[in-house]
Every structure is written in C-alpha cells, then in structure tokens.
Amino acid sequence: MKTLTALTKILLLVMMVLLSFSCDNDDDTVIVDPEPTNTIVELAQATPQLSSLVSALIKYPDLVSLLSESGTYTVFAPDNDAFDALLIAIGQTSIDDIPEDVLKNVLQYHVFTSAAVESSAVTTGSITMANGEDANLVAENNGVTINGSQVTTADVEGTNGIVHIIDSVIVPPSILPIVGTIVAPAYFNKDFTTLIAAVQNANTDILGLLLGNGPSDEGLTLFAPTNAAFEAAGITDVNGADAVLAYHVIDGTIMAAMLPSTTGAAASVPTLGGENIHITNAGGDVSINGTSTVVLTDIVGSNGVVHVIDRTLIPPTQTINEIVGDFAGGNPAEFTLLAAALARAGLADFFAGDGPYTVFAPVDAAFEAAGLDLATINASEPSVVAGILTHHVVKANLNVFSTDLVDGNVTMLNDQDVTISLSNLSVQDAAGSNPEAGLVPSLLNVLATNGVIHVIDKVLLPSNN
Template identity: 35%
Template sequence: MNKVIDSLTHVCTRGYGLALLAGLFFLASCNDDNDSPLTQDNDLSEVIAENPELSSFEAASADIEEVSGLLRGTESYTVFAPDNEAFNTFLNGRSLNDIPENVLKNVLLNHVVAGQLRAGDLENGTLTTLGGSDITVARQGDSFLLNGNVRILAADIEASNGIIHVVNAVMDHEEDMSMGSIAEEVVNRDNLSTLEAILTSGNYDALLNAASDPSADLTLFAPDNEAFANLLMLLDVELGDIPTGVVEDILMYHILGESVMSGELMDGTAATTMLGEDITVMIDGGMVTLNPGDFAVMVEEADIEANNGVIHQIGGVLVPPSVQSILGTVVEPAYFSKDFTTLVAAVVKADLLGALLAADGVTLFAPTNQAFENAGINVDDLDGETLARVLKYHVLPVNVPAGDLVAMLDADYEAPVNQVSAHTLLGDNYELYFSRLNGMFYINGDTKLDPANIMTDQGTVHVLPEGVLMPPTMTIAEIVQMYASGEAEGTDEDGEFNVLLAALTRATNEGGFDFLGAVSNPEANLTVFAPTDEAFMKLLNITNLSQLEDIPVEVLTDVLQYHVIIVPFFSVDLLNNNAPATLYSSISIQVTDNLTIVDREDDNMDANIIIADVKATNGVIHAIDNVLLPFDLVDNGGEEDDEN
C-alpha cells in the first residue's frame, strides 16, 4: 500500500482530481494481491479515455491502428502512460499532427510491455517494450525510476486487458525524433548511392521532396547499387539514357503510401504502390520475397526506420507488371531509350502496344525522335487510327536481322533491280522496299536505315535515324489527279501534271494502250517518270507544235511508254542500275549520279528528277523537268524517226 500512496502523492502534485484519487485508492485496496485476476470491465483504451489527464495519450493512440488495436484487444499488456504534461513537454509546441505517424507509433509502443505487471512485480532490471526498446527499472525505496529519470505518478490502474501506470515523461523519444528522413537515410548508406544519385539528379524533385517530408508516412523498397547495375546490364543501357518518365514510374513502384514494417507483411498478400500497381509478397522461412516468379526480388535488410517511414533494402529492382510485358520484346530498346520517346508515345496513343507484344518473330524499324521531327510529325496532332497505320507500316511480321537483309540483297544482285521487298503488318498491299548504295541501306528509296541489329527475344530492331516511313494512301493515277486539281500541298490553283493527265487520257482512249488502267491498277507495281506541265510545254516549243493533240497518238503512246518501268525503281535503285528497261521496246535510259536521266536522243533535253520517290500504293513516281524521248521528234515535227 505504501507504494501506491507514494504514487498518489506524485499524482496530487500533477493536479489529478479527487475522483481519480478516490478511484485509485479503491483499486489499490482491491488489489493488494498482485496475482489476483483483473476485475475491471473496461479495456485499456476505455480506462485511458476515462482519465482526463491521459487525453493526449488517448488522442495519440486513437489514430494509430496498431496501438489502438492492442489497447482494445484480448491480450494482456502493461502501459506506462505519460500524462498530458509529459506529452506537452514531448511535443514542445508542436501538435500531434506534426509528428510522423511511424515515429509516434514507435514512441507509443515503447511504453507498452506484454503481460500485466503491477507495481509489486517491478524489479531492478529491464523490460522490453513492443517497440523493441528497453525500459530500465530502478527501485528507490518504495518508488521507482524508469530509464533513470522517469517516475511513476499513479500505479496499478486496472483494465480488463492489462495494467496502466501513469508516468511523468515520454520515454526514449530522442532517438525516434533524431531519425533522419527516408531521403537522409538513403544518402547515409554507401550501398544505396545509385538510388541517391537518381533522387538528387534534379529530375525527380517530387519524389525527393516526398522522401524528405517529415510529415510523410512511406515505405521505400530501396534497390542497392548492385541491383541497379544488374538491371542496366540486362537492358544494355546507361542510366542516363533511360527516359526520366520511365525511371520515375519504376521508382514509384518501390514506394507504398504508408509505413509497413516487415512484421506487417503477410504471405500471399499484395501491396499497392504509388504507381497504382501491386507488389506481391511471399514469406518462406522468415525470408521475404517480393513479386515471386521471373521478376522476384529478395528483401536483404528490413526495417531501416526513418522519421517519415521505413526502408527495406532489396537486392533487385522491382519491375512493374506493365513493364514486365515489354522486356525481351522489340519495344524494349525504344522504351528504355531517350532517343525513342516519341515512338513510344505514338505506340501508346495508337493503342498498338498489345498487338506488338503479342506478335511472334517481328522486325521493327524504329524512327528516332529526330526522325519524327524531320518528318514534321507531332504525335499530339494525329489521331490514334492514323498513328496505328503509320506504325504498322514500320513492322514486318517476320524477323529479319541485318545479316539476312544483306544476304537477300546479295542474292538479288543480278536482278533488274538490286532490291528486296517485304509485306508489313499494315497488309499485303503495303510493302517496304530495301535497297543498298555505297554500303548504306535505304527503305523506299529515301529513308536511311541504320541496321543496328538490336536483337531481342521477340525479333530485331533497326533504327531509322532520319525519317519516318509514311504508308501510301493513293494510286499513281490518284496522285496525278490530285496534283492536277491543285489540291496537293505546294501546288497553286492551276495544279500540276495537267498535260500528263491529258496525255494519259488521250493515249488510253485513242492509242490502244490503257495507261489510265495501268496507273490505277492496285495490283500493279510501276515506276512512272512524270513530266511537269512546263516540261511538255518545252517539248511542244522545240517541235513547233501548238498543242498536245498535234502529236500523233501513236507517237504519244510510245513516248509515254518510255516513261514507265514495270517494277518499282526508287532513286537509289536508279543509281545502282542506271539502265532500267522501259515499256517502250525494252529500250533503256541512262541515269547519271546526280539523278539526271539521259534519254536516247542527243537533243540536249536530258531530264532532271526534281521530286523523287513519291510512293503510291501501286508504285513510285519521280517528277522530271523534261519529256524523255526514245526517238528524234525535234527534226520531224513531232513525227517518229523511222530509223528508230
């Protein structure tokens, strides 16, 4: 009883009311036998709530489920509860909301001991709290000192599930309050220097600020340096080459929006990260594995506490499920490279990622950001359907490494044109044509190909450093008609190729050769040299003719046939094979290195290709500035030279 009276004396000095004093005397008189069972009906949380001098402790514990749960539970505990004055000293002008939740939780748990310990049970020595710290007990006559300077103000306050001792100070909070933030803890660990470099690079200030915020409550799964090194080796990239958006997403997948100690992780459960994607947990023999399976990561060091959360150091980089599906595919090299962010944005907007990932054995021709810029393509300006057409035109449904492309061109070297073609995902009518000139590779004549030969499990990636492949949408006839109507970009209201269209129409109707049908045929694959209107005017002038109708139709038909090759010759192919055969009696034209076409006649009317490689769905058009002549019309007034 003397022990309780001593405690009550301290209570009176801290201003407890008469009601509490009477209650404590009653409790003491009823419980001189320290081993008697608890008879109080109210649990620890209810008893604390009934005592106004413990209102701060009540408020602090109410918001922390782990603490309030055990105070309401069926297990027995002993609580050393600081009174309000003790809490005010601890807060030092702050509010409870200013204390990080994990710090406050640790402080409270460091005042709770398992089991019921009345004052008579206390002996010199130590008590281990639920927070993991020790309370030293030193008896001084009939009173006690805890941790050398904390006194019990009121002892043996019973509850249905434990005992409360009111104390005059918050114990061992200095260590909790002196913890660094998550960001500071990362900086202080040498084996997390890569993570530190990322967070402090200036690219991820929002994440750094969150990890530094003392009011935050977070869990960080922190990959060590070796983990980052292994991932970069797998991806074959440098950290600085990865787009910041990709890095940020991966980092957010390592953060939970609340502090979760390792003991709170449950086998078979999932935790939702700040990225919005889940991490799954497996616990086996005390070892914690995250995302068990092909992308499993082990927790190497758990429960590194900070003043705004907890860090679990891990031996690998966690890969979000949305990114896991990209690894090993033709999308991977672009996704993890700053040079292809426009391409990735286009794939996402076109909703084409799933189709690309599902394809088996493909070749991707990947335009760089610079290539999109050169082509004047802004992804934001195009709808998803248009982007999907463009992107499918960059994919072959077969795997063609650079070595295979070289072998095919070598095997085709003796053909009329040293060129190979392949159908794209856009459809059988949409082919890509591959040519080689001076050791360089080209697609459709004018798009330079860097056969980087980036091999993946799914197929091969080749880089397009300068241009984007645009799928044709019109036949040769439709392109000529569009220019003639003045609707083509860069033409005035008078249009272009009006005379060519008139010549094709007249030769079709009167000359016995269906030119319009040929250039309209979707199954054809032609090369057409298209003289401009000015080119035809020059021809009429040198032949002293006033109009197209003055040229005999059979002569016009022969001249037009001299402008058509029955296979697609792009500009690079013309330079490779400078004697392609035309429809006119297999007579060849000569092409010089500067894309000047030398016809059969020495009439000083050689034609320059002024617009090359206009791709149509059924061939290719080259605009030329003179009409090609297979025979002498100049000296014969538009009549064909009989000697030819």
C-alpha cells in the same frame, strides 16, 4: 591476528553489499535506441550502394520533397547492382536513357505511402504503391520479398519512415509485359517517345501485336523510327497511326544478315499492315522505300528483333494514276499536262494496273519547255504522245528507287535506253537532249501502291532512229 580477521570480515561484507547493489542496478538498466536523425532521402544519399537510386530520384523534385517531409513512408530501395541489372534487361546503357515519365513510374512503384512498415510486421499479401499499382509482399523464414525481390537490408529507420534495401528493381505490372520484348528498346529509351506515344494512342490490338510472336510464331521484325524519324517524315500527330505502325512490322525474326540482297531494284517484303515495304540492300546502307536508312541493327528481344530507321515509313494508299490525278486537281495544280498526255495517248488507266511501275514524271513546266502545252498535246497523234510517255517508264516491272539507281543505261517501256548519272542527278534521254533532265531531289521516291514516281524537270524524248 584477531584485528586482521575482523578487518577482513568487514571488507568482505562491504564487497558483498557493493556487488548486490551493482547487480540490482544492472537489472533496472534500460537500453534506448538512438532516435533517427536523417530523412529517407538523406539515408539514401549517405548510403554508397544506393547511389544509382539517388541519381534517379533527384530527377524528380516532387519525389525528393515527398520523401524529405514528415510522414510515415516505406521505401523498398534497389541497390546499384539492381539498377545495373535493370539496364541490361531493358537494353539501355544509362538511367539517363530512360524517358522521365517511365522512370518516375518505376520509382513510385517502390514507395508505400500509407505506413512505415518494419520487416517484423510484414505479412504476406498485396499493398498499393505510390503509382497506384499493387505489389506482392511475402514474409517467410528466410526474410521478406516484394514481387520476388529480396530484402537484403531491412529496417533502416529515418525520421519519416523506413527503408528496406532490395536486390532487384521491381517493375510495375503495367510495364512488366514489355520488358525483354521488341517494344522494350523503344519504350525505355527517350529517343523513341513519339513511337511509344503512337502505340499508346493506337488500338490495343497494335500493342498486342508487338508483344506477340507473329502469325508464323517465328517472332517479329520491327523497323523502329526514332523521334527524329517522325519529324523527317513530317508526322506531328500520332493519333490514329495504327496503319503506320503495322507497316513497320514484318512476320519472322529477320536479322540484318538475312535481309534480301538487291541489284538494280528493291526487294518487296510484306508487312503486317498489308502493304509491302521495299528494301534496297546492295552492299552499302540498307534503305527502305528509298527514303529511310537502317541506322542500327539486330537489337534482339524475346519475340524478335529491332532495326532502327531514320525516317518513318508511310504506307501508300493511292495508285500512280490516283497520285497524278490528285496533283492535277490540287491548288496549285501540278502534273496537269502529264494527266492530259496520258488521256490523249489512251493510257489514262495504264497506271491503275498492278505494276509495279517506275515512272519518271515531268512537271508541267517541263512539258511547256518541250513545246507540249495542252493544245499541242490534244492536237498530236495519240501514238506520238504514247511514244513519248512510254520513254518515261522503266520496262521491267520493278520498284526502282533512287537508292537502286546506278550510273548507266536503263531500258524504258518503248525499248529505248535512258542514261542515269548519279553525280549530276540527271537522266539523258534517247534523243540526246541538251541539257539533260534533272531529277528533283525533294520529289524522288513518291511511293504508290503499284510503283514509284521520280519527278523530273524535263520531258524525256525518244529517238526518231
């Protein structure tokens, strides 16, 4: 029994020594976090909720290289939901729609290159991001925000910095005023880079105009030309295009259903550039000035609405008289016989009036084919020449564009009718000439400040009856 008791005491003593050693050992143990092994780019690529960010980032090899090399960077990484919300806010369906320079600017605004900043070290204040613009950090009890975007996952460490995942895309201050306005659908879409370049190269008043609410404070309506629309209009240099830009904006928010309906002639609507645009809306496509078609409607912004057009509108700067005179003095010259006929008939100043006039203008070859060369015109009675010329002018003071024309009769200024055939693009005069005059497709809808010219290849002769 004594032996058992002694053995028990020895065992208890051993256990106490072991326990004491174990406790001492625990007190001395230091737990070391594993060193990060992935760069910031690799961290993003390995995080499913950052797949949209990765899709955007890989468009820019220089940014990928920057965030893959050694350094001390802080990246505020928007999650996929944040990018989805951004696309809705800017009216786009894909990151691929956004112009590359705009998207790169946004991405750079999420990178702080001066230090790797842990969330615990954040203090309220501003920091300068990689695009050169400042962002505002706020450190509160409920976490960290940057420009109001909440950090949802903090301190994801990489070999070259720290990633903080955030719940919304932060937009640079230089861009933020555009978001949601009628400028946004164009600014954030690569199909409108020419339009945006024109705005950026214009007087700053133009951008202010487009971001405003219009003179009536009822919003604005922007007819936005695509890149292809500028090409169609032959515009390659957008420097100093202020007047062209203002010619695409009308006061008030005019949805497609509110555009004026027309029959036989265009409806004239004043623009903020001063000159009118002329809208044809006869139940089919809506067209402007006879040359541009509205291809997409009712893109709503916070300060109005956008309708997309397929040809840029160019405001007129000359009267019909001045257009004829310029052509007549050109090289090669055209409309020299029309100018001579106007002078002989005493109508040289007629087309300098207010109008509006719709004129079918014969080329010089048309006069010559009708036996009306310069000598014959000058030898003819003025009243005879006037009788011929007034058979080329629509009687009603209206802007009749090619998109307004329909098959049938049109009464001219001399009170005789011509007959329009759209299928043949022809005009039959009152004399019943054969063949009929043809409309020259490339020279229709020549817009003047006081009307519109359609060029034809034959002189229209009045009836002698």
